[in-house]
Amino acid sequence: MKKIIFLNLFLLVSAIGIAQKNKIPTINDALKKYDFIEGQVVEKSDTITYYLKNYKTKPSNLIVYIQGTDPNPIFSYSKKNGKTTISRWFADDYLQVDSTYTFAIIPKPGIAGIYDESNLSIPEEYYKNNYLEYRVNQIDVSIKDIVKNHLEKPQKIIVYGHSEGATIAAALASKNDAITHLGFWSGNVLNNFYEFSLFNRIESLTEKQSDSLAHENIMGIIEWYKSVIDNPNSTEIDHFGYTNKRWSSYEKPPIEYLLELDIPIFAYFATEDESTPIETAYLLPIQFMQKRKLNLTFKVCLGCNHSYEKEINGVHRKNWNNVFMQFINWTNQK
Template sequence: MKLCIAIFFTLISSICLAQINDNPTITDALLKYDFIQEQIVNNNDTITYYLKNYNVKPENLVVFIQGTDANPIFSYSVKNDKTIFNRWFGDDYKNLDSTYTYAIIPKPGMDGIYKDGEISIPQSYYDKNHLDHRINQIDISINHIINNHLSKSQKIIIYGHSEGAAIGATLATMNKKITHLGFWSGNVLNNFYEFSLFNRIESLKGDITDKAAHQNIMGILDWYKSVVKNPNSTEIDHFGFTNKRWSSYEKAPIDYLTELTIPIYALFGTEDESTPIETAYLLPVKFIENRKENLTFEVCIGCDHSYQEETEQGQKSHWNEQFMKFIEWTEKTK
């Protein structure tokens, strides 16, 4: 059975800087990128977040929520006796002025620093990588930042990419301090429906037969049934996830989004290989149907899941310009 996976990809932006260092630590990486680390003990669980350092307490907070894969936040490699530090997130924080700070919360078990090529995924990741735990991590981190690192709360902006978009949508229904939501390249409907839709799209394009598409979809439905019959299982499947993870995302993000009254900035790419653009248009339809006007709906024409466009000159990234448009939008909306 061929399965098209949505929300399975994450933006990886590695910026390499070298220094001589035989024993690299997370402290070295934080100094290199001018971030600080905070850790909060909550019910025998240690929650870690990384925050852009500041000289004077800022007023505004931007929180980025990673996508699906079990990527770390910081890693390193060694070349010619030099340590090269890498960060697994982009340049967005560099585009913010001093009135902002920027936070990122690692996935369960993925805090600290890893050596490239030797990144092993701990069992704690599989045990805790589900919607409730990730929301709890980010919610507690946001509240801690507000109480300890902001001079006064003006804007609390969260934006998630891919799976991170679904997390952000759910989180925003719970944490009332959040003022703006960015929903970037997230699945709009139930995962299993969108997996099925990709098969129908392949069939329409002639990439697979109509019969094969139907057989694949029936297999997806059987898979869905097996998940809901054992929703708390932490056994790892052949995609590297657990039933507990799959079942926690059963409610479609569109249902969370339509509950919100805060401004929402939804962004999609027309050539997205992971989230079908076809279902994205349901968002504005649903908001119109419910007479809601808090949705800004944007589409990056010709862009893939991470807003890369194939041009005659090669790949062109639109991520940075999209982020700047997003921040400018937050300054105009309340």
């Protein structure tokens, strides 16, 4: 079967890591460096951890970012030439807003804390709990705890997710009524298995592979989907590093979650996206118009890849920060 490209964004900001003496850093070292605090909520036998931008006085607005597909940590460290460098795996969006906002990010299952980059192993808890319902509950519980304990007269509860995080954000907004604004960035619009098939057909049309190979790959994807349906709760790890329980939990097309919402939605896509087909993205404005819904803002970054980078005269230009500020400014108008 043709290799599947997953919906993910890898934001390891090692360039701004901080050199320390040659010691093993703790999560408290990372939190202190980036001025975050840790919150935890105990739910039955589960401890849910979130990281929140520190504040001097309680803010009234919350921004929650949801990561993409891969089992990446939030903080890590590396050792080189006798020095230890602490890094974060998310962008500097939290630095672009004023003190009326705080910013939260919730680690994936089993991946709280700080990790050694030379030994990034995936814990069993990740495979056990990496499915949509668990992720939605993680973030829902975290938001409720933050609103209760860290906000003063809450006004805006902004949630945005990228890639797989966009799907989680859409499902979360259907559950948490406190969310006021949603950012759906480069998430799949239709069922994953259809979009994987679509990529194969596009490659055939652009002569990157033969028509017969595209068809063979698509039939393999259909058989794969059938195997997931036949055993939806299996936690056996497949050769892509995921489980049937994870795949089956994302069976509902995200467009259906989005159409159920009445809060303002900021949908952002890219024409050169290697992970999310732009072809299905255009269904969003069509379907919202068909349903006579007016709460969608739809934007496309021309010539940009999945991470919103664009090549101009051989130079790669990053647009993520610009997209984020467009999004925040948009929330001020909605």
